[in-house]
Amino acid sequence: MNNKRTHQPKQQSGITMEMGQTFPLTIKRLGINGEGVGYFKKQVVFVYGALPGEEVVAKVTKLHAKFAEAEIKKIRKASPHRVKAPCPYFGKCGGCQLQHLDYQQQLKEKRDILIQALERHTKFDLSKLEIRPTIGMDNPWEYRNKSQFQVGKQNGKVVAGLYGLNTHQLVAIDHCMVQTPATDRATQGVKQILQDFKVEPYDERKRQGLVKNIVTRAGIETGEVQVVIVTEKEAFPRKDLIADEIMKRHPDVKSIVQNINPGKNSMIFGDKSVKLKGKDTIDEKLGALSFGLSPRAFFQLNPEQTNKLYNEVKNAAALTGKEKIADAYCGVGTIGLWLADGAKEIRGMDVIEASIQDANKNAKNHNINATYVTGTAEHWLPKWTKEGWKPDVVVVDPPRTGCDRTLLDTIKKVKPKKFIYVSCNPSTLAKDLEYLAKEYKVEYMQPVDMFPQTAHVECVVQLVLEEGN
Structure with missing residues (x-):
């Protein structure tokens, strides 16, 4: 983080x-x-x-x-x-950074973090740039639909929590105030069941024990919960009994999966997953769209703000029903499908094969004219343009590292009329905007608070092709 x-x-x-x-x-x-x-x-x-x-x-x-x-x-x-931070773990677990700051002021400071990045990495005249007030939440608590807690043992008891700020010391958390109640209940319940069944947490130093992490995800609109127990090895004694007990104590849990992650590494998930009980996926709705979420599928962590974020993308795209849209870094297709009712055609790409399979499935389930392919935008956009399919609007939602430089070069060549940039990192956003400054004008920037109580800020930027390009 x-x-x-x-x-x-x-x-x-x-x-x-x-x-x-x-x-x-x-x-x-x-x-x-x-x-x-x-x-x-x-x-x-x-x-x-x-x-x-x-x-x-x-x-x-x-x-x-x-x-x-x-x-x-x-x-x-x-x-x-x-203000007084309401959480007893604030300042210890490293999950939140701003609980001691009044929420309305958090929103102002996040806009300022964006401005600082622009000052540091661009030559823009900020007095002429429209940077809108940050869109916040009515209730900036209990918003995260996914929890990834490390498991350990303290004073003979199984505990679950997060590593302390810049340390490898596990801070045991009995209640997380930014998690949705459904994920919080499930995490605490699974922790207790592991204790009851005398399942040993994995100890990195001794290379002993079994369970590394408890991962829970909730469908906020559907009420369905998925539990993933990450283990160091595949052998999991009494796993069927444990799965039965989880569902017995927590009827909202509809999917229980074991993920195997051997060895010492910083990744949460390993390559192999085994369903223990229930469904392969849980269902979730976002606006009028429905999605099946597997344990590894990427999905926004704050559904309420995701609706606002995607509506800002739609506002920035200002579609008339005639536009062809390219959705780069498309994941499971959420943004493209959100825009589909105002577009002529959607095409998207992502390097993760499983995401593309999910995206095509989601498009088919909603009868949406969308095609998703595996690979990079810098490969597919020139190919499609050569074949006579040129996007009017390109939307990107890249990882924290920002857009690949070759993708930005491709944007300069393909020259869509509009380029909508969804960013989760002000620094890489500013650098990318500066790189595009000769070809594209920044019309406005709309920060959105996806993670209240933390220093993170997302932003939707509308860029328009400069005349003469």
């Missing part, structure tokens, strides 16, 4: 601060990871837990080549927007 900074214990050239040094600091803004940013003798200091406008006494905890990290020793002047 965080952009981790590597620990460099020795003092680096350019930084005159020392480890453990304390000094007064005024916090100017929020950093991309939700930390407060101040300047001590023109040197950048990141202070975890500090808020813009605050005056604090900071203590240096890490030194880097161009900046320092610090902790708060004392708050001399608190922000008027500072």
Whole structure:
């Protein structure tokens, strides 16, 4: 979740601060990871837990080549927007970064994080750029429809939780305030059943035990829940009895899957999955669309905000029913299918074969004129253009790394009239917009808060082909 900074214990050239040094600091803004940013003798200091406008006494905890990290020793002047974080795990588990900031102010700061990225990575005149207020939630809690908790043992009991911020220490969580109640109940229930059946969590250091993770996903509209138990090896004693017990105690669980992930790695899932009980997938609805979700299928984590996000994409596309749309990084086809009622034809591509199979299945189930193919946009867009099929609108929703440079070069060559960019990383978004600046004009930017209480911000950007290109 965080952009981790590597620990460099020795003092680096350019930084005159020392480890453990304390000094007064005024916090100017929020950093991309939700930390407060101040300047001590023109040197950048990141202070975890500090808020813009605050005056604090900071203590240096890490030194880097161009900046320092610090902790708060004392708050001399608190922000008027500072609130008491309601969650007992806040500041420990690393899942949320902004619970101590009033929600309406969170929305303003997220817009500012976007502006900072544009200032850092582009030459745009921001006074002429329309950057709209962030679209938030009425209730910014209990919104995540998927939970991925590590499993461990503490004081002889099975626990489930998240690793602490920048550590490998498991923080046991009995109730997560940003998870939907259905996923939270299922996770806690499975944890208890593993305890009752004396199933040992996997211990990385000793290379012993079985269960690594409990992954739960809920269909918010349908009420169906899926449980995935990730194990280190395939042999899973009494797995049928355990699956029966989960469904007995939790009738909303409709699918139970074992995923096998051997060895030591940072990935949650391994390559092999085995259904233990119930259905292969759970059903979910998004607007008028229905989707079958398998354990590995990508699906937005906040359905309420996804409706708003996709409607912003639709507004940006401004379709008349005549447009041909290319949906790059299409996943299971959600954005393309959302736009389909206003388009002439949808074509999409993704490098993940399983996603493309799901996308074509979803299009067929909804009788939508859409074709999805496996591969990259930089391969398919020139091929289709050569064959006489040129998109009027291209939509992208890339991973945090942003768009592949060859894709942006392809956009410059194919020249769709509109390019709609859905971003989850302001920094890579800004760099990509700067790269397209000669060919495409940024009409407006619409930030959307998909993850309240965290520093993440999504954005929908409408780009229009400049005249003469």
